[in-house]
Amino acid sequence: MKKTINLQVNGDSYELSVSPNQTLLDVLREELSLTGTKKGCDAGSCGACTVIMDGVPILSCMTLAIRCHNKKITTIEGLAPEGKLHPLQEAAIEHNAVQCGYCTPGWLLSAKVLLENKPKPTAQEVKESIAGNLCRCTGYKKIEQAILAAAEKISP
Amino acid sequence: MKLPKFDLVEPGSIKECCKLLSKQRGRAKVIAGGTDLLTALKNRLKSPATLVDIAGISALNRIRFTKKGGLKVGAMVTLRHLAAHAAVRENYPLLAQAALAVGDAQLQAMGTVGGNLCQDTCCLYYSRQPMWRQSLDPCYKLGGGVCHAVKGSKNCWATYCGDLAPALLVLQASLNISGPKGDRVIPVNGLFSGDGKKPQKLTAGQLVTEIQVPPPPPRSGGVYLKMRVRKTIDYPLLGVAAALTLSPKGKTFKNISVALTGVEKGPVFIGGQEVLAQSGSTSEIIEKMSENAYKNAHPINNTYGYSPKYRREMVKVYVKSAAQQSIEMAESRGGKG
Numbered sequence: 001m002k003k004t005i006n007l008q009v010n011g012d013s014y015e016l017s018v019s020p021n022q023t024l025l026d027v028l029r030e031e032l033s034l035t036g037t038k039k040g041c042d043a044g045s046c047g048a049c050t051v052i053m054d055g056v057p058i059l060s061c062m063t064l065a066i067r068c069h070n071k072k073i074t075t076i077e078g079l080a081p082e083g084k085l086h087p088l089q090e091a092a093i094e095h096n097a098v099q100c101g102y103c104t105p106g107w108l109l110s111a112k113v114l115l116e117n118k119p120k121p122t123a124q125e126v127k128e129s130i131a132g133n134l135c136r137c138t139g140y141k142k143i144e145q146a147i148l149a150a151a152e153k154i155s156p
Numbered sequence: 157m158k159l160p161k162f163d164l165v166e167p168g169s170i171k172e173c174c175k176l177l178s179k180q181r182g183r184a185k186v187i188a189g190g191t192d193l194l195t196a197l198k199n200r201l202k203s204p205a206t207l208v209d210i211a212g213i214s215a216l217n218r219i220r221f222t223k224k225g226g227l228k229v230g231a232m233v234t235l236r237h238l239a240a241h242a243a244v245r246e247n248y249p250l251l252a253q254a255a256l257a258v259g260d261a262q263l264q265a266m267g268t269v270g271g272n273l274c275q276d277t278c279c280l281y282y283s284r285q286p287m288w289r290q291s292l293d294p295c296y297k298l299g300g301g302v303c304h305a306v307k308g309s310k311n312c313w314a315t316y317c318g319d320l321a322p323a324l325l326v327l328q329a330s331l332n333i334s335g336p337k338g339d340r341v342i343p344v345n346g347l348f349s350g351d352g353k354k355p356q357k358l359t360a361g362q363l364v365t366e367i368q369v370p371p372p373p374p375r376s377g378g379v380y381l382k383m384r385v386r387k388t389i390d391y392p393l394l395g396v397a398a399a400l401t402l403s404p405k406g407k408t409f410k411n412i413s414v415a416l417t418g419v420e421k422g423p424v425f426i427g428g429q430e431v432l433a434q435s436g437s438t439s440e441i442i443e444k445m446s447e448n449a450y451k452n453a454h455p456i457n458n459t460y461g462y463s464p465k466y467r468r469e470m471v472k473v474y475v476k477s478a479a480q481q482s483i484e485m486a487e488s489r490g491g492k493g
Contacts, residue, residue, distance in 0.1 A: 001163060003164075019161075020161075020162055020163060020164035020207065021158070021159035021160065021161055021162060022159075023159065023194075026158075042157055042198070043157075043195055043198060043199075044191055044194075044195055044263065045389055047260065047262060050262055056236060056265040057261055057262050057265060058262055058265050058266050059191075059262045059263070059266065062190055062191050062194050062195070062266065063190065063266070064164070064187075064190065064194070066164055067164075067190075067209060067211060110261065110262075113261075128261070129261060131260050131261070131387060131388040132259070132260025132261050132262045132263065132388050133260075134389075
């Protein structure tokens with residue numbers, strides 16, 4: 001049975017009619033056309049579908065949309081709302097931390113939560129924060145450098 | 157993979173939830189964090205007609221701690237919340253350690269304490285996509301009559317891999333189980349059936365609602381160590397929790413216990429009473445505890461990663477290491493408990 005929910009995505013409010021078996025990932029991609037959030041394994045392992053919900057990083061492929069009523073969600077589109085890149089995105093470009101790009105939205109959001117909670121993380125903390133985001137191009141070192149550089153930029 | 161069709165109901169209280177569950181007689185499943193259940197649904201391993209969403213029951217989201225009463229954690233408290241709670245970090249570092257050993261940051265933010273305890277057993281031949289499973293006869297866990305992991309076995313050998321259970325066992329925690337006939341409090345061990353097919357003893361209508369941990373004794377320490385190939389992805393190939401209490405003076409043990417996960421159909425608890433009664437130096441006691449743990453561990457070839465033989469050998473190494481680290485923690489924490 002469908003139910004109407006209210007979703008707060010990137011500051012915008014959406015009223016949506018969703019089925020119990022729709023994942024948040026599918027709703028974001030298919031109903032809201034926010035295809036920046038990627039579908040990787042769709043089984044809770046790869047972290048490509050990471051979004052921020054009420055301040056914490058979650059896997060949207062393992063979240064039922066119907067349970068997200070009135071939740072605040074940030075997707076990768078919300079990181080640069082006016083087209084101005086977030087310092088994390090700038091650092092990702094500067095440090096060549098993007099290869100195929102599939103894991104990028106996920107780790108950027110994981111890193112955003114990290115920097116919000118720990119403005120000056122250690123390299124180890126950075127590694128732990130993105131441990132759930134698999135990069136099959138294995139560009140982890142560049143990603144780590146980019147996050148540390150962004151931290152420095154945001155709070156020198 | 158798309159999820160199968162189901163209904164979702166949101167009871168407003170524990171009582172209402174138990175009523176709904178018993179009315180559905182096994183056709184309903186409780187959804188907590190959903191990380192374990194939704195994978196099983198996507199893989200068509202379970203097909204409940206209804207999911208009972210308990211996220212809206214506020215009583216299940218609380219953490220309370222008093223020096224005399226100990227810790228009380230609602231079943232819907234997330235692992236992230238548990239590990240970040242000041243009273244937990246201060247008084248039960250072992251519990252925080254076990255919570256942070258589960259998956260990655262995302263899974264910790266979603267997974268709950270109750271869900272982790274009630275997670276299903278895993279097996280290379282079961283926890284797979286339907287297409288992969290097609291090539292094999294259905295195993296015991298799928299309702300068939302064969303075990304692919306242990307050839308010729310008459311029962312299911314799927315392995316219990318929860319990380320919190322061993323920690324709670326050595327902390328002598330209890331669980332509040334709510335059901336249609338009211339509440340009852342059982343020791344953590346009472347939850348587990350030792351049956352790979354249905355690892356928890358809960359009957360239709362029952363659910364874990366609260367975890368109760370007694371106050372930590374003075375000069376006590378505990379550590380959880382987890383062996384796996386890929387941190388954040390793998391279930392434990394071996395998980396060892398140790399907890400011990402030192403005597404007020406000197407270095408003898410007042411109490412010691414060890415619990416294992418990832419090596420049996422349920423978590424394995426090894427109490428230290430018998431070993432302590434025989435007396436001996438602390439290193440002799442730890443040695444005997446590690447041997448007892450070794451005898452009770454039966455890892456089998458139903459997971460990725462290291463061989464069962466290696467995992468079993470490592471039981472001794474991990475128990476000794478966990479006990480040694482627990483001693484150091486007990487000494488450094490002194491009378492703080």
